[in-house]
Every structure is written in C-alpha cells, then in structure tokens.
Amino acid sequence: MTPEALSALSARFGEQLSTAPAVLDAHGRDESGLEHTRPHAVLFALSENDVVDALRLSAAHAFPVIPYAAGSSLEGQLIPVRGGLSLDLSRMNAVLDVQPGSFQATVQPGVTYPELNRRLRPHGLFFPVDPGAEASLGGMASTNASGTGAVRYGTMRDQVLQLRVVLPGGRVIQAGSRARKTSAGYDLRHLFIGAEGTLGVITELTVKLWPLPSHLVALRCPFETVEAAAACAVAVMTAALQPERLELLDAEGLRAVNRFEGTAYPEQPTLWIELASASAAGLDETLALCRELCLDAGALEVAAARSPAERAELWQARHHAYYALKALYPGHSSLSTDLCVPLHHLPQIIAFARAAIDEAGLQASLLGHVGDGNFHVLFHAEPDDTATWNRIQAVYDTMTALALALGGTCSGEHGVGLHKRRFLPLEHGDALDVMRGLKALLDPDGLLNPGKILPD
C-alpha cells in the first residue's frame, strides 16, 4: 500500500484505522494455522458507508481489501497474502430487525450466530447454522458455512433470503428478496454466498428463522468399527427419520476427549443422533424406531437423553472433539480435510480414508457431519517434519481424487481459501473458466481478497 493510500484512509477514517503491530498481527491469521501475513492497515468499519468509502479508496489507490469479522475461517480466507487493508466488520454487529411472523431476521455481517440465537429465543425461533467458534453471519455466508444443523436445515446457502453487498469500486446492490421465493431475474445472491469475500463485501443479511423443535431426544451409539458407524448413519437417513443432527467421531477422537475432559466414554467410533417431533407421542415412536435400527446396524449401546442438561452432557464429547484432538498433540500443526460425497458412498470413502491413514502410518482422526456425507480427517504432525507432511498431502490427494470420482466435492463447508485451490481444476473442469470470468466481471482489478479460491 502506498503512503498516499494510507494517508487517504487515515484522513477519511481517523481512529477507525489502525496500523498498530498487535492489530495487524491479529488480522494476519485465521484458525487454519497457515502462514501469517500482516495487512498494511486495519479498518474497523461502523457502517455500510464506511465500506463504500473503503472500496472507493481501494479502487483509487489500487490496494487489496480483505473482509474480516470473527477471524474463525479454516482455510486462510482472511490472510492478506498481498497485504492491503483488512476490513474488519465485527463492529457492524446490530440485529436490525426480527420478523417472527415471516420467520426472518435482518442483521449486520458482524453478528455472531450464538448472539443471534440469544436474541431469537424469546420468539421461540432459532437460526440453525452452527459452524462452531463464534463465527459471524457475514463470514458464514462467505464460506457457505454449515455445521451440525445442516442435515435437517441446510447450509447458509439455504438460509439467506437477501444480501446487501458493496461491489469493488463502492457500488451497493441488493441481491435476492425478503419474500420466501422469487423467480425475478438472475440469482445474484448465490454469487456472493461462498465467494469468500472475493466478489463483494456483504453489509447486511436477511436470513430465514426456524421454530425451536418442541420435543427432542439425543442418542449416543458406539460401534466396533468406523465403517459400521458410517453405514448406520446412512441407514438412519434412508429410514427417513429426518434427524436434527447426525454426527460421527472415531475411536481416536474419543480417546482425545477422555484425556482432555477426564471423562470415560467408550473409546470406540461413535454416532450422535438428535431426533425431534412436534409431539411427545411422535417422538416416542421415532425414538423406538431409531433405537432398533441402530442396534440392528451393530450399535454396542444406545444412550438416550431428553432434558436440555442431559442432552448437553451427551453431546459434550462430540462438541469438544476438535480442540481435544488439537490438545492431544501439543506443538504439532494440524490440517483438516473437508470432503463431502453423495451419502450412499460415505461408508466406502470412510473405509478408504481409514485404511490409507493407517497404511501411511499417520496420526489422524475422523469426525464429521455424516448425515450430509461430509467428514473431516484431522491430521497432526510437527511443523518441520517435512517427510510426514508429504505423506499427509499424498493421502489427502488420493482421498480427494476418490471423493471427486464419486461425485463429491473437496469442500463441504470450510471453503477453498488458499489451500484447496489446487483441487478446483479437477473438481470443476471448464466451469473454472466461467468462475474466472465472474471474478473479472465483478472485480476487474483483482483488489478484493486476492489469491483466494481461484488457482493462480
């Protein structure tokens, strides 16, 4: 960034602009563990108008702009690889409007999903996308985030009705409609969802809300093998039990949790299933059906919990798995895959992954949102252990090739960022040229979050 650009930003934004080293450091990393790079400056935007002016100055002075909010991305999406301005939207965190009668809320991009849910509880409503961390709605839209609720409610893509977006150069558009459905012209909304801040900066979102389920039960079922657990997940889906959540953690994950939490869960591949019904009687029927199905599929036990406190306890091991696994290998770096395949192929690719990991002698654990066909392999190695990292990359590549051959995708929910760009030619073929065309159309100077999604 030129001194002229910095002084123009400073003149316009005063103390909202920071070049303090600690602030630059904090905006140079995300949760991926990828190499940090500082931005030249950080702007704490307070309004859409701030965003407009930042993008005008970016166009005038040709500096990159990287949208930032909670800092919880997992693929380096927030890292300013070419420097520039980190545009921090975390202070644009107002819930602007809640319309219970239309099941929708309008929020600024810095609102986190736990905060939105706190605001919705008095209405008996909730927002079902829960990617973990304290992710912001703007960031979640930008990576098309999902989480444990996607199996029942879908991803961010399914929740966003309308966006306000500032385009490179500072033009503001509105995409989508507050109506539940529209067929009025090209769907611009979905261009920006999952675009990781490379096509525009989201300044407002209207999202769908859902009624809180009235009756819930959570189940925990350990299995002898991870393949058996995956096959049971497919059976639960095929039986049309329509679970609220359907999660998997392998034996290694349970060991990590027991060590981290001092618990004594069976250290075996485990499924968590949450079932809902509008009526208590309906829930009893669904639970009985599901229990029988799990036992038939080889579940060693079916632990069930109904009260909120008991459900929270039953879920604990799954919810804490990611950090427990990281804690199991102090001083190691970790790398998470994010493959997603058509559901009926899930047992096959999970068996393949487990075998490939073991054959390569790697330390890795399997967890995932298996009702969606989405699972993560979390690899661990010491940062400088190049030989091991090469073996990890080789296993990652073969797993990805299989997922794509089965009709799947290299990313179910984390996005592309820096690291997965190399998979895109194989996944998209000629469609990648169309993606490049879209980027050139909306950001002809390549100033918005450069170096992300599209391979160089």
Add this chain to the structure above:
Amino acid sequence: MTPEALSALSARFGEQLSTAPAVLDAHGRDESGLEHTRPHAVLFALSENDVVDALRLSAAHAFPVIPYAAGSSLEGQLIPVRGGLSLDLSRMNAVLDVQPGSFQATVQPGVTYPELNRRLRPHGLFFPVDPGAEASLGGMASTNASGTGAVRYGTMRDQVLQLRVVLPGGRVIQAGSRARKTSAGYDLRHLFIGAEGTLGVITELTVKLWPLPSHLVALRCPFETVEAAAACAVAVMTAALQPERLELLDAEGLRAVNRFEGTAYPEQPTLWIELASASAAGLDETLALCRELCLDAGALEVAAARSPAERAELWQARHHAYYALKALYPGHSSLSTDLCVPLHHLPQIIAFARAAIDEAGLQASLLGHVGDGNFHVLFHAEPDDTATWNRIQAVYDTMTALALALGGTCSGEHGVGLHKRRFLPLEHGDALDVMRGLKALLDPDGLLNPGKILPD
C-alpha cells in the same frame, strides 16, 4: 435465419429438424396467451451432443436459440420473439439414475415431474415441486418453478444439486456437486436456475428426492372474507405446524369450480391445508391443534380427509381452479400476477388487491400458495377491450409497487419472460446492471433466448 444457417442445420440434423408450419406454430406459443411468433425451425434434440452442435451452429451463423420442452411457461419464455431455432428437448426424457440411498435422481431435461414421481414411487420417495401442467424438469429449473409443495420443501432452487449446461458456442460445463452441500468455489448452478434459458441450455439435472410422508391429513376451511383466510394462513405458519401444503382460493374461484365441475362447495374464500407426521399419534395431535387454530381464526367449518381418495376429492376444487376460472369467461383473455411478499405482509396486500380490483370494477379471482406469501390474481377481459386492459395494468402496477415496497418480488414462481421485464428496474435497481453483465459474459452475442428477462 439465413438460408445457409438452415441448410447447415439440415445437413447436421436431417429429420430431427422441422420447418413444418404446424410444428412451427406449436413452438411459437406457451400458456401465457401472449402474441405468438414462429421460430424459423424446430430441432428435436436427442442428446447433449445435439445441443452442443446446435449452439455451435448458432454461434457460427448468428441465429437465436430458444430452449423448449413441455411448452407450459406462463410468461412467454418460449416465444421466439426474434425467430431462430426452437430447441425442443422433450425427447431427452430419460431418468438416468435413481439413488435412493443418497435421496437423489439424475434426469434429462425433458422428463416431466409426474413421470419422475411415477418412477420414484416404488422407492417410497417423491419429487416435491409441482407447478402444474406436465412441466419438464429442465423448464422448471429454468423458471425456478415451485407450486403447492414449496411451503414445505422449497422451490427448484432448493432441489437442484448439479446441472450439466451447454453454454453459447457449445462448451459444456457441470455446475454444482452431487454431494448434498459444497463450498468449493462460486455457485454456478444458481446462475442457470431461473435464467429462463438465456445463459445456457440445461442438458442434465441431479435433483434431491424426499421420503413420501407416512401419515397425511388434508383440511378444507371456508372463511367469511379473503383477508380472514390469509390471516389464518399466517397463523398456521407461525404456529410451526409445518404444513405440506397451504393454499387459498377466493369466493369467485369456488363459484367457477362449482359451475365447471357441477359441485356444491361453499362459495366462500377457502384455505386448503395438508399436514403430515411420521406417526399416526403425532398426526392426531397436529390435526387437533390446527383445527382449533382455524376455528379461532374464523373458519366456518374444517372438513378433514385422510385416505388418498378422500384427500384427492377434498383438494379437487383447488387443483381445478385455474382451468375452471378460464372456462368461466369463454372468449376472454386472462392475465395472472405472481406477487410474493414476506409472510406477515400477506393479509395486507391481499386486502389491498381485493379492494383495488373491486374499485376498478374488474373481473378477477385470487388464488395462491399463501404459506409462501405467494398469490396470483387472475384477471379476465375480452381481448380487444383496451379500456379494461388498461385498468387491469393500472391495478397490476399498483399491486406490484406495494409488493416491492413490502420487500417482496414481482414473481414468486412464474419467472419474468416478456411481460414482467418492466418491473425489474424497480425491483433490482443497480443489481440489474450486474445481471446485464452476467448475460454479456456468458452470451456475448445475445443469441440465447433473446428478449427475455432483461428490459431492452
């Protein structure tokens, strides 16, 4: 189309190409009643390769191509306003693959949704988008069609996992993934859904399937006023009863049905509600709650039906309304609006529409998918009665302006076609320029279905 273009088409396609007057006539109209225009020729495509070669010849000879399948569009989308080649995909009607374990099917674009559902029944699955007529999946994707199932299952936009698309010039891309979710790059799939064949020609679709509900009950509830019926629809949604369908027909509609079918339904504004549950006990509870809610909201009766035959009979009046209303005014032309608003505004706009229609002394009936906030006003007038058509347009314009002011859309499900293009500047503002940019990016010579969606 030049003689050279015609002979090149003829040389490549032989008897698949037709210039027979009856064939040209049949491909010059849809169900909109808008002015017919013949194409120069019709190509009956049998394969993706045929589509590729047609678009290559279109690029080489600069003639327009208009994708066509069932001919059931309602906004003139199929009318070849600048002549050219009508590309008939109705013979590409194979169901290529059904994967019950992944809840997905892959079909060619000419498959109709009733045919797909016949093929799915043995699997206990169904495809929930039901726009009426014998619409084709390719056409339904191209208008983002919906129908009575959208209130529970969403629109075409929510069902399509992956598309194969031939772009202008003949390049083939694949958009989306067969995985249930993906965050791997820009979402090209949604560019083509709702694009009305102006950006590419869909040659294959992979769509989501759903389990057939196990227990169903249908309700029919007449009300004193259409506003009361609309308010009850909002109450049913707000109570989180999650109906499978939620439909409205006004008193005029009931009169038309009684005359058309020889039935004796109460000639009053009527709601139809369909409720589902995974268990018989659950359904009893939901039905009791819904019945009480409807009576509280002013329902004059709540007729309920459980068996498939009884449910079909109960639904009859709603399903036949469109054709009954047309039959009520022989020799008249009709025009249907397609507004959709955030649900809590529905009673307001329905009251406004009813008052505006009555004040202008027009013949019109109100019907719609009110659980989505989507309703149609079907106007009737003699084709040459210019004074009446001017009054209709004036009412249509004020209704649309109100819908947009309430955050709604000019089209909930029919698409834009020819007639609604004039509403797009008001609905989309500057976003319309981005839409024009997308069209120029993908179809720089403007050869694919010219004259549709974008205002001149």
